[in-house]
Amino acid sequence: MAAQNATRDNRTAPQRDGGDGVRDREIRIEQAHLDRVYHRLAEKIHEAEFLMDDAAKRGQVGTPGALAERDAQVFRAGVHLNRLNSEFEDFLFGRIDLLPGKDGERGPDGAHTSVEPADDAIRTGPDGDRAEIAETLHIGRIGVLDADYAPLVIDWRAPAAAPFYRSTPVAPGRVVRRRVIRSKGRRVLGVEDDLLRPELSATLDGDALPVVGDGALMAALGQARGHTMRDIVASIQAEQDQVIRAPAASVTEVEGGPGTGKTAVALHRAAYLLYQDRRRYAGGILVVSPTPLLVAYTEGVLPSLGEEGQVAIRAVGSLVEGAEATTYDTPAVARVKGSARMVKVLRKAARGALELPRGAAGPVRTASSAASAAAPSSAARSSAAPSSAAPSSVPEDGRLTLDAAFGDPPAGAPGDGGRPGAGSAAGPGADPAAGPGGPPERLRVVAFGARVELDADELRRIRQNVLGGTAPVNLLRPRARRLLLDALWARSGAPRRYTDPELAAEAREGFDEDVSTEDAFQEFLDAWWPELTPRSVLAAMADEKRLGRWSRRVLTPREVRQVARSLGRLGADGQGPLSVHDVALLDELNTLLGAPARPAAPREADPLDQLTGLEELTTYADRAGARRTRADRAERERADYAHVIVDEAQDLTPMQWRMIGRRGRHATWTVVGDPAQSSWSDPDEAARARDEALGTRPRRRFTLTVNYRNPAEIAELATKVLALAMPGTPAPRAVRSTGVTPRFAPGADGDLGAVARREALRLLDEVDGTVGVVVAMNRREQARQWLTGLGDRVVALGSLEAKGLEYDATVVVSPAEIADESPAGLRVLYVALTRATQRLTVVSGERDEPDQHGVPSFF
Numbered sequence: 001m002a003a004q005n006a007t008r009d010n011r012t013a014p015q016r017d018g019g020d021g022v023r024d025r026e027i028r029i030e031q032a033h034l035d036r037v038y039h040r041l042a043e044k045i046h047e048a049e050f051l052m053d054d055a056a057k058r059g060q061v062g063t064p065g066a067l068a069e070r071d072a073q074v075f076r077a078g079v080h081l082n083r084l085n086s087e088f089e090d091f092l093f094g095r096i097d098l099l100p101g102k103d104g105e106r107g108p109d110g111a112h113t114s115v116e117p118a119d120d121a122i123r124t125g126p127d128g129d130r131a132e133i134a135e136t137l138h139i140g141r142i143g144v145l146d147a148d149y150a151p152l153v154i155d156w157r158a159p160a161a162a163p164f165y166r167s168t169p170v171a172p173g174r175v176v177r178r179r180v181i182r183s184k185g186r187r188v189l190g191v192e193d194d195l196l197r198p199e200l201s202a203t204l205d206g207d208a209l210p211v212v213g214d215g216a217l218m219a220a221l222g223q224a225r226g227h228t229m230r231d232i233v234a235s236i237q238a239e240q241d242q243v244i245r246a247p248a249a250s251v252t253e254v255e256g257g258p259g260t261g262k263t264a265v266a267l268h269r270a271a272y273l274l275y276q277d278r279r280r281y282a283g284g285i286l287v288v289s290p291t292p293l294l295v296a297y298t299e300g301v302l303p304s305l306g307e308e309g310q311v312a313i314r315a316v317g318s319l320v321e322g323a324e325a326t327t328y329d330t331p332a333v334a335r336v337k338g339s340a341r342m343v344k345v346l347r348k349a350a351r352g353a354l355e356l357p358r359g360a361a362g363p364v365r366t367a368s369s370a371a372s373a374a375a376p377s378s379a380a381r382s383s384a385a386p387s388s389a390a391p392s393s394v395p396e397d398g399r400l401t402l403d404a405a406f407g408d409p410p411a412g413a414p415g416d417g418g419r420p421g422a423g424s425a426a427g428p429g430a431d432p433a434a435g436p437g438g439p440p441e442r443l444r445v446v447a448f449g450a451r452v453e454l455d456a457d458e459l460r461r462i463r464q465n466v467l468g469g470t471a472p473v474n475l476l477r478p479r480a481r482r483l484l485l486d487a488l489w490a491r492s493g494a495p496r497r498y499t500d501p502e503l504a505a506e507a508r509e510g511f512d513e514d515v516s517t518e519d520a521f522q523e524f525l526d527a528w529w530p531e532l533t534p535r536s537v538l539a540a541m542a543d544e545k546r547l548g549r550w551s552r553r554v555l556t557p558r559e560v561r562q563v564a565r566s567l568g569r570l571g572a573d574g575q576g577p578l579s580v581h582d583v584a585l586l587d588e589l590n591t592l593l594g595a596p597a598r599p600a601a602p603r604e605a606d607p608l609d610q611l612t613g614l615e616e617l618t619t620y621a622d623r624a625g626a627r628r629t630r631a632d633r634a635e636r637e638r639a640d641y642a643h644v645i646v647d648e649a650q651d652l653t654p655m656q657w658r659m660i661g662r663r664g665r666h667a668t669w670t671v672v673g674d675p676a677q678s679s680w681s682d683p684d685e686a687a688r689a690r691d692e693a694l695g696t697r698p699r700r701r702f703t704l705t706v707n708y709r710n711p712a713e714i715a716e717l718a719t720k721v722l723a724l725a726m727p728g729t730p731a732p733r734a735v736r737s738t739g740v741t742p743r744f745a746p747g748a749d750g751d752l753g754a755v756a757r758r759e760a761l762r763l764l765d766e767v768d769g770t771v772g773v774v775v776a777m778n779r780r781e782q783a784r785q786w787l788t789g790l791g792d793r794v795v796a797l798g799s800l801e802a803k804g805l806e807y808d809a810t811v812v813v814s815p816a817e818i819a820d821e822s823p824a825g826l827r828v829l830y831v832a833l834t835r836a837t838q839r840l841t842v843v844s845g846e847r848d849e850p851d852q853h854g855v856p857s858f859f
């Protein structure tokens with residue numbers, strides 16, 4: 001049988017990398033194929049443009065049917081154009097050459113479906129096994145059919161592409177040769193082959209099948225790293241492919257050591273799920289990442305796979321609308337704020353905040369201002385665009401600042417003396433009868449020409465009655481209003497005057513209207529049952545005495561002091577900077593308080609605005625603006641996602657699990673992580689919260705075992721720390737070796753900075769890509785100074801920020817300082833030591849007790 005896509009030419013004998021001649025010829029062959037693909041794409045673009053034109057003409061007819069048809073057509077054509085016009089680097093990246101299949105069946109993409117070769121595919125003779133290639137498939141980022149519906153390119157997510165990833169020399173199936181094609185724009189630059197049946201003499205159209213290069217994986221792993229992650233679509237390995245294509249039912253859990261591709265796999269899985277069932281995942285896929293730095297690092301991967309719109313990549317500190325974490329708490333404070341014990345404290349606080357003096361709970365909403373206060377500003381929502389860049393309120397480089405014990409307190413942060421509420425006067429609209437420093441203690445209205453009054457006891461009784469249930473506090477306000485009116489009515493003596501129930505009902509209606517439209521009543525209600533905002537309650541918790549009351553028998557006095565102090569940062573109005581752990585508390589409070597009424601969304605002027613297709617008829621600025629509006633709207637409406645992917649799941653605190661759980665109540669899940677890299681101090685508590693978030697859904701577990709990032713020399717050093725951090729935990733197997741062992745440099749005699757700088761410079765010389773200098777969190781600012789003027793290939797990172805990132809080379813400064821930072825310090829050090837793809841230098845400080853070669857006592 002003739003191979004489908006290969007261009008014929010005269011081949012030489014079978015050989016691995018037959019020199020530049022063979023390589024160049026193979027590149028020319030792939031170039032010819034790529035030219036055909038682009039020719040076909042040009043035809044498709046032409047077709048799509050014609051469709052758009054035609055649609056515009058239909059629109060002029062103006063009947064409802066014609067308009068609907070026009071909309072649908074414009075939509076389809078627009079989506080198509082969008083995809084075709086996208087400039088994909090290495091649009092076409094793979095090829096497999098296959099033996100004939102067991103049956104002649106073809107799938108919808110035109111490729112044969114059989115996984116196993118036909119019984120007579122391999123002929124055994126005196127000179128060994130021989131076979132003829134029956135089918136050649138090219139794999140790319142999107143599928144392209146030729147005019148006769150034969151596959152020119154198969155989408156990487158299609159079933160026919162699976163053998164490209166799954167076949168191994170042990171289980172090759174029909175694949176004889178797997179080729180990775182490297183191209184830029186429309187030019188093929190290189191090819192790398194893997195021979196999966198090396199024992200076989202295979203021919204393609206009668207000529208021996210040549211094999212070029214040392215394999216794509218090694219070529220990919222050896223490349224210099226930039227500041228953003230690349231997709232791995234051309235070299236996904238079999239165990240990774242199993243995860244990417246696992247059915248989306250319930251929960252898929254993936255564990256694996258550093259560098260096993262968990263993040264890469266999670267992102268490719270998002271693209272795969274969308275391809276598999278776009279309608280189902282139109283509900284959105286949420287990817288939760290630990291830091292804004294990792295979001296910025298990974299967010300280019302999905303667009304490079306042709307997927308963007310339906311995936312929101314968010315840092316865990318940016319999950320709450322209108323809130324953006326800009327600081328880290330100290331480990332001690334984080335430990336309390338992240339603990340599930342906070343649920344009890346927040347429940348008390350949400351109710352107790354009603355009793356606060358006006359102004360003490362920050363900007364409570366009055367009924368009349370509720371609508372406008374509910375809508376966050378567009379700046380506050382800056383992160384709303386799915387998979388968009390780091391939110392604007394986080395510094396450009398995605399770094400978070402530090403709380404006191406990690407470094408100096410942020411400028412202007414109030415200490416104990418600056419507690420919210422201190423010296424605050426009664427807020428606007430407060431009843432003049434307000435008790436000193438508390439909510440109003442008397443309600444006095446005029447009804448039916450007489451004064452009616454409720455005293456403090458009665459008001460307290462009504463409040464307790466309303467709070468009796470578990471409903472969210474803000475949603476109880478209408479009930480509180482009704483019970484106040486009931487009590488006023490009873491107190492007015494009117495019920496005694498009406499014996500006829502109908503008259504009584506009529507009089508009551510008039511009474512309610514009179515009273516509730518009185519300014520004094522409205523002002524009283526605003527003061528006595530204000531609509532609380534999560535920020536206002538959190539700010540109120542900065543008062544140590546108050547927090548002590550709300551957390552009695554839950555937190556220790558020391559914990560109360562630490563948490564109250566850290567919340568002082570929020571300021572009296574609650575608008576100060578939030579820490580990563582505050583955001584989960586805000587989310588919990590959101591639930592406990594209940595969302596206040598939202599203003600009605602403005603109606604779209606033109607329904608066509610919603611059609612992706614029309615974007616092609618507008619300017620880039622229009623499109624970007626429209627995308628943002630749509631993304632904002634989608635984000636506001638989206639409380640629940642269709643699929644939730646959690647990256648670095650080992651780091652989530654119980655409170656964060658609760659926050660994420662609320663966003664995936666009806667979702668399927670993919671959860672990836674590595675317990676050995678956890679920076680959370682109480683893994684058991686986190687595991688319970690994780691179980692709660694994931695519920696009783698069945699789980700399917702996968703383990704990734706190969707480390708693609710670190711060379712064996714670096715992995716070996718890191719394993720020594722793993723043995724201390726988590727004795728008995730197996731380390732992933734490093735897939736390559738560089739022959740360069742880690743370097744040790746003593747910096748103990750007070751010149752840590754100078755040594756770190758010198759080592760960073762040395763590494764900048766030795767590698768083409770990036771260098772990361774990882775220090776303990778409280779040295780971050782210092783480390784940035786050390787590296788001044790070295791250019792943007794080198795970055796300074798705090799230990800917690802290094803999570804998930806990678807560099808060509810790293811300098812790890814004072815392992816002991818990193819290990820001593822927190823109870824999970826050894827695991828954090830393990831993370832720091834596993835960031836380099838080529839070289840690692842360890843600079844020892846005094847605490848490391850280095851030997852005379854600068855080797856810290858750890859190693």
Ligand SMILES: Nc1ncnc2c1ncn2[C@@H]1O[C@H](COP(=O)(O)OP(=O)(O)OP(=O)(O)O)[C@@H](O)[C@H]1O
Nearest residue numbers: 220232235236237258259260261262263264708804
């Ligand atoms: N099949 C592959 N082909 C090429 N590169 C790969 C492959 N799998 C992983 N990599 C590369 O290995 C590196 C590590 O991948 P990734 O960051 O996804 O690992 P991880 O398991 O999330 O690591 P960590 O737990 O340390 O954050 C990345 O540079 C990634 O591109």
